[in-house]
Amino acid sequence: MNIIMLGPPGAGKGTQAKFISGKFSLPHISTGDMLRDEMERKTDLGKKVEEIINAGKLVKDDLMVAIIKKRLSQPDTKSGFILDGFPRTVSQARSLDEILKSMGKRIEFVLYVEVSEDVIVKRLSSRRICPKCGRVYNIISNPPHDDNLCDVCHASLIIRRDDKPETVRNRYRVYLDLTLPVIEYYRKRNVLFTIDGTLPVEKVKDMVLNILGGAK
Ligand code: AP5
Numbered sequence: 001m002n003i004i005m006l007g008p009p010g011a012g013k014g015t016q017a018k019f020i021s022g023k024f025s026l027p028h029i030s031t032g033d034m035l036r037d038e039m040e041r042k043t044d045l046g047k048k049v050e051e052i053i054n055a056g057k058l059v060k061d062d063l064m065v066a067i068i069k070k071r072l073s074q075p076d077t078k079s080g081f082i083l084d085g086f087p088r089t090v091s092q093a094r095s096l097d098e099i100l101k102s103m104g105k106r107i108e109f110v111l112y113v114e115v116s117e118d119v120i121v122k123r124l125s126s127r128r129i130c131p132k133c134g135r136v137y138n139i140i141s142n143p144p145h146d147d148n149l150c151d152v153c154h155a156s157l158i159i160r161r162d163d164k165p166e167t168v169r170n171r172y173r174v175y176l177d178l179t180l181p182v183i184e185y186y187r188k189r190n191v192l193f194t195i196d197g198t199l200p201v202e203k204v205k206d207m208v209l210n211i212l213g214g215a216k
Helices: 014-023 029-042 044-054 061-072 092-101 118-124 164-188 202-211
Strands: 002-006 027-032 081-082 110-112 128-130 136-138 192-196
Touching: 002 014, 014 027, 014 081, 014 110, 014 128, 014 136, 014 202, 027 061, 029 044, 029 061, 029 081, 061 092, 061 110, 092 164, 110 164, 110 202, 118 128, 118 164, 128 202, 192 202
Parallel strands: 002 081, 002 110, 027 081, 110 192
Antiparallel strands: 128 136
């Protein structure tokens, strides 16, 4: 199964992508996680993208396409993958089509998680991340057992630098300008499935399973 998660920042794409990844044993390819890892390791790429990400802007299309092309050539994507955060522009979507065509593959499901701007700002200001294992929490809807410590590796949880309300609003504007047209791109290709992302996580998972046709 070749799947794309689409939706505004904080819609719950990563949360659902991790669930699908575990359920169907597919690699979860998050371009945001890949870029943050480069930033953490202070690589040339990480240094190049840091300012862009912290300002809530988009990294250049040609750079992102090169990253995804390399990642999709790895053997673990042979029986499918979940793309989370890519494509984010129509140009990236077209490039992805070309890459997949050259591999004899195509996108089968585009899961569009729909949530309003106000919900997003609220959710992202209460998101917390484990800097060690990447697990995502929410101090309102999905808090850790121990105050501010990861349930798995007990590291102190952090707030993502681009989760400040003013940066979230910027990210949302960028999303409206550049990513909404991607939704129309896939709607025309009859592979788009819209999910109400304001529902509780478990209900959203049920909707995802209904669409992908798996049993819970
Ligand atoms: P990226 O990391 O992809 O950020 P994003 O798309 O803005 O999405 P988020 O990770 O913020 O949110 P999410 O939808 O995954 O929500 P989550 O599940 O965590 O990209 C970051 C940056 O990298 C970009 O701004 C850009 O600069 C750059 N970049 C990346 N890809 C690029 C590309 N292709 N081209 C150019 N630049 C690129 O959930 C959010 C919170 O809500 C969590 O706390 C969670 O616990 C909670 N939650 C989840 N679901 C629910 C629910 N149903 N109810 C209540 N709470 C919920």
